[in-house]
Structures are given as C-alpha cells and as structure tokens.
Amino acid sequence: MRNLITFGLISRVRFVFVFVLAALIAGCGGGGGGSPAATGCLPYQTDCTSTPGSSGGGTTTTGVSKATVSLLDAINPSVEKNTLTAGKPLLVKVVVTNAAGAVVPNAVVTFATDAAFGTFDPPSGTSLTSASGVAQVTLLASSLTSNGAANVTASTTVDGATVTSAPFGYAVTPGTIELRNLTANSTVLGAYGSTSVTVDVYLNGQPAASAQTVSFSSSCASQATPKAAISSSAASVNGTARATYTDAGCAATDTITASMQGAAPLITTIVVAAPTASNISYVSASPASIVLAGTGGAGLSSDSVVTFKVVDSTNSPIASKVVNFALSTDVGGIKLNHQAATSNASGLVSVTVSAGSVPTPVWVTANLDSDPSIKTQSTNLTISTGRPTQDRFSFSIKTFNVEGWHRNGTQTDATVYAADRLGNPVADGTVVNFISEGAIVQPSCQTVSGSCSVKVTSGELRPRVDTEPSSFGVTAGRVTLLAYAQGEESFDDLNTNNIYDSGEPFRDLGDAFVDSNENRAWASGEREIAFNPANTSSCMAYPGDGRYYNAPYKADTCNGVWGTAHVRRTGVVVLSSYIIGTVSPSAFVSAGCVGSYTFRLSDENNNPMPAGATLSAVSSVTYRNDAFETVKASVSFAPGSASVPNTSAPGGSYHTLIVEGSKCTSLPVGSIGVTVTSPSGDASSRTITIN
Secondary structure, eight states: OHHHHHHHHHHHHHHHHHHHHHHHHHHOOSSTTOOOOOOOOOTTOTTOEEEEOSSTTOEEEEEOOEEEEEEEESSSTTSBOOEEETTBOEEEEEEEEOTTSOBOOSOEEEEEEOTTTEEEESTTOEEEOOTTSEEEEEEEESSTTOOEEEEEEEEEEETTEEEEOOOEEEEEEOOOEEEEEEEESOSEEOTTOEEEEEEEEEETTEEOSSOOEEEEEETTTTSSSOSEEEOSEEEOBTTEEEEEEEESSOOSEEEEEEEOTTSOOEEEEEEEOOOOEEEEEEEEEESSEEEOTTOOOTTOOSEEEEEEEEEETTSOBOOSOEEEEEESOOGGGOEESOSEEEOOTTSEEEEEEEOOSSOEEEOEEEEETTEEEEEEEOOOEEEEOOSOBGGGEEEEESOSEEEOSSOSOOEEEEEEEEBOTTSOBOOTTOEEEEEESSSEEOSEEEOBTTEEEEEEEOOSOOOOSOOOOOTTOOOSSEEEEEEEEEEEOOBOOTTOSSSOOTTOOBOOOOOEEOOTTSSSSOOTTSOEEOSOTTOOBOOOOOOTTSTTTTOOOOTTOBOSSOOEEEEEEEEEEEEEOSSEEEEEEOOOEEETTEEEEEEEEEETTSSOOOTTOEEEEEEOOEEEBTTSOEEEOEEEEOTTOSBOOSOOOTTOEEEEEEEEOSSBSSOOBEEEEEEEEOTTSOEEEEEEEEO
C-alpha cells in the first residue's frame, strides 16, 4: 500500500512539473513585443506552416509535408548504399507524407540528378507512389568512365504545394569492362557461306547484365570492294554479343575483330575457301568496228580491245584465272596481242585484236585454262576500211531553189552519203565538214549508217556579183556549198586484194575549194581547203566519165602518190525570189482550135522561182466560131506545168499553156495573165500576148 501511495505522489509531482514547464514556455515571447517564436521549418520543407498562439505572440507548429530520399543497393535493396558504379546500379527510394504525417499514395514523383554522373531507369526519371507512399527509380552510372559525386533529389505535389526532398549525395566510381572468348561458330567456311561470331562481355568482373554494344569488323569486309559482310555492331544479351559473318568472295584467311570502348579488342580468324570458276561471259569490244591496218584516221582505229569476265556459280567475279584466246579467222593478217591473260580482281580479262589487210567479220573465242570446257566467244567484230573514198562520196540537196532572196530563215537539208572502197558505210561518227559561198550552213555532222545532214538557211551573205557560167546572165542568188571529209583517193584494185598496189591506177586529188563561179577551176577569191601545203605536183585532168564533175580540185596541189586526201563534193542552193523576172515566150503552136504555148519562167536574178510556187492563168484570148461569134478561149496548164520544179538550173524553168476553143474559124489571139504564188504566199504576175 505504501508503494502505491508513493507512486501516486510521484505521478502527481511529475504532472505539476510538466504543467509549470509548459506555462513557462508559453509565457516566453521575447519581451512585450509579442514577436513569433521560431517555427522549426527547414529550408527544403516548402509546405511547413505555423499558427499564432492565443496569447503572448508565440507560434505552434502543426506539421509539414515531406519527401524523404534514401539510396539502396539495387541488387540487395535491404542494404543502404551511396556508391554508384557502371553495371552496379542504385535504387533511389522516396517516402512521401503529408502535414499530418500520413503517407501519400498515387503521387507523381520526379527525380533529378547531374546527367554527367547518373541517369535513370525509366529514362523519364518519374515514378508513382505506392499505397505506402513509396516511389522508386533505378540510378545508373552515365558511362563506364564516370567519376566524381552528385546529388539526387525528388519532387512531388502534396495538397497543391510542391514538396522537394533534401539533396542526397552519392559517389560515382569508374567501372571496368572486358571482352572475352571471341569465337566463330565455323572457323573453316565454304565459299559464300555464313557463320555466327560471339563474344562475352564482362562488366566489373561479372557477365554484363545490361545490354552493351560491341563493334565487329572483318579484313575482307573492309576492302574497297567488300569481299565479306559482318554485322557492324550487336548488343549483348545476358553478357554475350552475337554477329553474323557472310563471305562474298574473300577466298583467304579473314581476320575478325571485336571491340568496344574501354575494353581491349579481341581477334580471331576464319579460313574462307575460294569460289570455283563456272563461266566466262563476253563483256564488250571497243570499238566494235575497226579499219584495215594503215587506214586509220581521226576517230578511227585498227585495234579493238575485247573483254571477257570470269565468274562463279553466283555470277560473282573470279580473280587470278588464266584465260586462253583464239581468233575465228586470221585472213589478211589479223592478230591478237597475246594468247592468254589472267583475270583481275573484277574477274575481267582482255585481249587486243589488230586488223589486217582484208575487211571481214571476226570474233574471239576464250576458254578457261584450267577447264577448257568453260568457254565463250565475242560477238562479231567488223573490220573494214572505215574511211570514205572519193568515188563513193555523194552530196545531195533536198530543195535547190528555196524562197530566200527576200526572206530569211528558209531552210533546206544538205546530206552526204559516204562509203569505203568496198561500198560499206563509213564508220559511225565520221565527221563531214561544210562551208558555203553565202547564206548559213551548219559547220559539220557525224555519220550514222554512212550518212548525215546539215541545215542550210537563207540569209546574208547573198551573192550579188558572181560570174556563174550560164547563157542567161545569172550574177546573183546562187550559193555554192562544199562538203568534205578526211578520206582516201580512189584506185582501181586490179588484183582485188583490197590494197593499193604500186602501178594500179588511182585518181589523185588536189586541194578542195568553194567553186563560187561553178566552172570547176579555182579562181582568185574562191576559198581553198589546203590538205598539205607541200603538195605542188600537177593534177590529172577530170575523168571523162564525169564522176568528178562536182568534186573540183585546185590545179598543181597534188603529190602524185596514192593516199589520204579530202574527199569532197559541191552543190548549189538558189536563193530564189517570188518576183517574176522573165517570161520568155516561144511560138504559139496551133492545131485547129487547140494550141500550146511554152515559156521560160525565172525570177528577177534569172534563177528558178521558189520550188513549189504555183502558177495560175486568166484568159483574155478570143476567136470566132462557126457562127461568126467572138468567144473567149479556155486556158490551162499542161501536166507538170502548174508549179515550179525543184531545180537549180540557171535561167529558170519551162511551162506550157494549153489554149483551147471550139469550132474555130480563126486562130485564138489575145493575152493571158500568169500569176506565180510562192510557198510563203507572196505573188507576182505577168502578161503573155498571143498573136
């Protein structure tokens, strides 16, 4: 009983002491000023509040919202840890409570740290608090080499206010990474085969639990023309990275390298078998047409490079294979520059064919030295003289008399046809040059299938004071054109060996020139194209068969030796006028009531009027019929006379009128009005009187 009484007394004494102490604290206000007491809030507690006391100016703390951070070992979360290493992450844990001290569930928490030292998983660095108010993320080292210290914080919103934790420091130490056990699944590989290559990745002495990127390379895959393919990089899975290697014609011992930042590289080798050649294919002949030995010129060659390709069953090129060559014929001395060659890295092998003295088709056969049954042949290679010869050089003009004396821009075509001494078209690309006395002419063209054309366009210069050799006094409007090309003089191949032999007749050619006065003899002022200034020998007379009538050459510019020359031809384009210059009548030929009247028609320069110009006639011719009545005769043009023909003839063209009556008792007499309308629509008229 005494003990109970004693305990009761002691309890009452303690209560009185606590009451007095509380009263003393409440009465402390820092003097009569009543200033608030310290609230007890920490700097990072942004939601900390205090309430004024009922007397004396003191404050009473009612509680704060908190976000409390801790760092744990991510592998063993029961252990607190604040040292971070690559491959050894930490767990960042935060507990969120409100001002009443209760945990806050479903709050979004955002974690932050210095990115140079740490990153989060998930990368967003956000997490949602659980029912117990806990949120957490994984903290990873930024890199293997990260070294230093940083803080981590957590922020959230509680009751509308932001709550941020106190900074929690952690240290970062560098990690170690190592590659081990680089292995090819197949160390001996067949041609064009594939295999896998694996390597183990160790992080801080343990197989890397997180994915690590490993780079792979191969000596054959790194060549300018890759001979293999390998995965450039692969991510490790459970500590092992795997790549795929595929051969593409390596045919050697290939070195495989695995590497990654911070680790020593590893190498291994794969022995790759060489592919087997299975085919030879024809590639090209350049050029596809060559000329006889000794007849080459600009753009022509007597040699052609024929190329083949050695391939395997996948059509991939095979190097270092010997290929033998042969010709389908060696007539005329055709030859190869070698009988065999070795394929290069692209599988290509070439041989040069040199022409002989006989034009012929020829092809090259090729076979694999190690297996003669593997063979092929080129397409036909054509051997011809290639260059034009004078006797087979032709020049034509589409429209001779164009409406160009008073009109610019009227065009016609000038075309050359060229063949070699056997009559074969000259090599494509043979250049033909053109110059003119007047108007405008394109300077050159290149043959295709033995011919090419240029445009001749009316315009200045228009020849006005010429001495064209005609009995009609033509002195203007006629333009001489010269077409010429590098070729050879023609000869009579008496023994048909297609080669000029000493003593065989040939037709020597002097310098070509623009024959402005159309008399086939060079005159001072006519433009000359000198072939060789050293050629001063006399030239032969023009052949009597007329073959060189429009291929004039200047006297005393020959050399007396068969050989190359400018082959040439000339032609004339007339710049015709729509104005009638002359209507020169002939006698009226009558047979009873029907008569014909032929007249010469020319333009103001005594040239033909424009080709295609149409003629019309109006009759004022009368006669008396058997009833003694004076009636008008009908007038028409004879077939072919109602238009101007395509001609360059000096003096113009001839046309015939038909005058016809019925039951005539007198011959028709009177006048006929003739109108000529040019292709452009311009017209002029003249009157013909019939007596």
